Amino acid sequence: MDPGYKAQDVTRCEVCETNVAQMYCHSCETNLCPTCVGSHVALNVKIEHQILTLGLHKLSLIFSKCGDHPCQFCHFFCKECDIPVCSRCISSRKHVHHAFLQMSQVFKSKQEIIEKDIQTLEEVVNPKYEKIVKAVESELKNLDDEYGKIIKTISDHGDDWHTKINLIVSKLKAKVDEVYGDQVYTLKKHLSHINNQILAIDDAITENNKALHSNEVMKTLCCQKKLQKFTKLPPRIHLQSPIFTQGTVTDTKIGQLFGSLQTFPTLTVNEIETLSLPEQQSLMQILEEPDLLTTVHTGFQKLCNVASTNSGNIWCSGKEGNIKKFNRSGTCLKTILTTSGMWPADIVWRGNGELLYSDTVSRTINVVKGGPAQKLIKLKSWKPGNLCIRFSGNLLVTMCSEDETQAKIVCYNASLEKQTIQFDDKGKPFFSGNSKIKYLKENKNLDICVADSEAGAVVVVSSEGKLRFRYTGPLSSTHRKPFKPYGIATDSQGHILTSDSDNHCIHIIDQTGMFLCYLGNCNLKNPHALCVDDKYNLCVAEYNTGKIKVIKYMGVQPTK
Numbered sequence: 001m002d003p004g005y006k007a008q009d010v011t012r013c014e015v016c017e018t019n020v021a022q023m024y025c026h027s028c029e030t031n032l033c034p035t036c037v038g039s040h041v042a043l044n045v046k047i048e049h050q051i052l053t054l055g056l057h058k059l060s061l062i063f064s065k066c067g068d069h070p071c072q073f074c075h076f077f078c079k080e081c082d083i084p085v086c087s088r089c090i091s092s093r094k095h096v097h098h099a100f101l102q103m104s105q106v107f108k109s110k111q112e113i114i115e116k117d118i119q120t121l122e123e124v125v126n127p128k129y130e131k132i133v134k135a136v137e138s139e140l141k142n143l144d145d146e147y148g149k150i151i152k153t154i155s156d157h158g159d160d161w162h163t164k165i166n167l168i169v170s171k172l173k174a175k176v177d178e179v180y181g182d183q184v185y186t187l188k189k190h191l192s193h194i195n196n197q198i199l200a201i202d203d204a205i206t207e208n209n210k211a212l213h214s215n216e217v218m219k220t221l222c223c224q225k226k227l228q229k230f231t232k233l234p235p236r237i238h239l240q241s242p243i244f245t246q247g248t249v250t251d252t253k254i255g256q257l258f259g260s261l262q263t264f265p266t267l268t269v270n271e272i273e274t275l276s277l278p279e280q281q282s283l284m285q286i287l288e289e290p291d292l293l294t295t296v297h298t299g300f301q302k303l304c305n306v307a308s309t310n311s312g313n314i315w316c317s318g319k320e321g322n323i324k325k326f327n328r329s330g331t332c333l334k335t336i337l338t339t340s341g342m343w344p345a346d347i348v349w350r351g352n353g354e355l356l357y358s359d360t361v362s363r364t365i366n367v368v369k370g371g372p373a374q375k376l377i378k379l380k381s382w383k384p385g386n387l388c389i390r391f392s393g394n395l396l397v398t399m400c401s402e403d404e405t406q407a408k409i410v411c412y413n414a415s416l417e418k419q420t421i422q423f424d425d426k427g428k429p430f431f432s433g434n435s436k437i438k439y440l441k442e443n444k445n446l447d448i449c450v451a452d453s454e455a456g457a458v459v460v461v462s463s464e465g466k467l468r469f470r471y472t473g474p475l476s477s478t479h480r481k482p483f484k485p486y487g488i489a490t491d492s493q494g495h496i497l498t499s500d501s502d503n504h505c506i507h508i509i510d511q512t513g514m515f516l517c518y519l520g521n522c523n524l525k526n527p528h529a530l531c532v533d534d535k536y537n538l539c540v541a542e543y544n545t546g547k548i549k550v551i552k553y554m555g556v557q558p559t560k
Helices: 034-043 103-213 217-222 251-258
Strands: 023-025 030-032 051-053 076-078 083-085 100-102 284-297 303-308 314-318 322-326 332-337 346-349 355-359 364-368 374-378 382-389 395-401 407-413 416-421 440-442 448-452 457-461 467-471 485-490 496-500 505-509 515-519 527-532 537-542 547-556
Touching (some): 023 034, 030 034, 076 103, 100 103, 303 346, 303 547, 314 346, 355 382, 440 485, 448 485, 448 496, 457 485, 457 496, 485 537, 496 527
Antiparallel strands (some): 023 030, 076 100, 314 322, 346 355, 364 374, 382 395, 407 416, 448 457, 457 467, 485 496, 496 505, 527 537, 537 547
């Protein structure tokens, strides 16, 4: 570039390096002048060049390149596969009969969702969190005062006890001093009497000596015998010092007499408070009269599994070596053959264009996305059963042992084993071991809900693998056959739905295990697998008829 241009605030063409750039190629990220646009495009005609006016390119959409056709940009969005595609993808066999949207339309819709999300975060969520922060800070500030009061109360009570104890000690000391004074006085008085007797004895000896040595007859004759007066000795005084007997009150007893301190653990409330967001102002409730929206005839003789996509289509499988996808009108859009040729134990839609299915015979978990099925997980000594995608994106798999006497749930992150749920705190198994069919779903409070048909119970454990409850049916029931749950589903309200195939009905319970109601009036026949779509519709797979019934069972509560 000419050094004379260096100080100028102007963008130059990166091809001729002379003219002022007025255009910009998004594909190559190159500044161009109008003269060089043609030569730039001619350098690589295989690339789809996006030439825009300089300055406006920052406001224009930047499309990603197609993974299957690197020279093309993804201007469209496949609703069936839930992925961006290019113009060449549209005409390919991979996307035959698929519905497409303009990427700009999808981009605008996503922007609107993000704008609403930002608005809700700023106007509803953030103020709520700030309010909580202020409440916690205020509670933290009050802790010093509250605990200071408690310490002062204990100290004052201790001072009161010290005062009372000191008074008791003073009284005891005063009593000891009194007894001591009395005994000292008694001893001194007795000592004085004895000393006086000694003086009298000395006087008697002196007088007797004078009489003994005197020449005067009368003085000797008049001398009295004084020994008799002193033959009776003074009495002995026995004094007993006071004895102080210490109390035998133990430290525990003293603590009980002094007072006790009751403490409380810091608890985190398990009940999760959900913000009432603008789009959630209407309360969803179970409809008294569910509405049968549509019935899809799948053609399966024994229909076992069902999974709904985020575009409203339905995947299903039965006791045949294939998996089918239908739209709500009942048209079969796609058929996938299993790699082993055996029927899949379960299927689950991951939401990113991936369908997963488990194969008990090959002991594999397989993933299908566009092309042939690929092996995701291979087991050695356990047989995979039913599948569930957690809110975290991890995969839950039910398994049974080789001899079908044990059952467990394993959580995978990709193909890495993260957690195993099999035994309770006492070492007892959560699940019956004599059945490979154990449909499972994760509830909105992250509990894992398992329909254990052989045990006749819905077993619900926490995400840590602790037993929450077992549901074995309502306390009173008009149904004649025993409760054997097969399929299971959960919804955004925390409801747990399970199919009671033998009694041709569906139980709805809450996240604490309380029975709410039966879902009826839809002429269900042997309901098996269940799933709930994002429109609060329940998809029910009827085992013997091969039909999928789409039922609207949730609705908006009328405002009063």
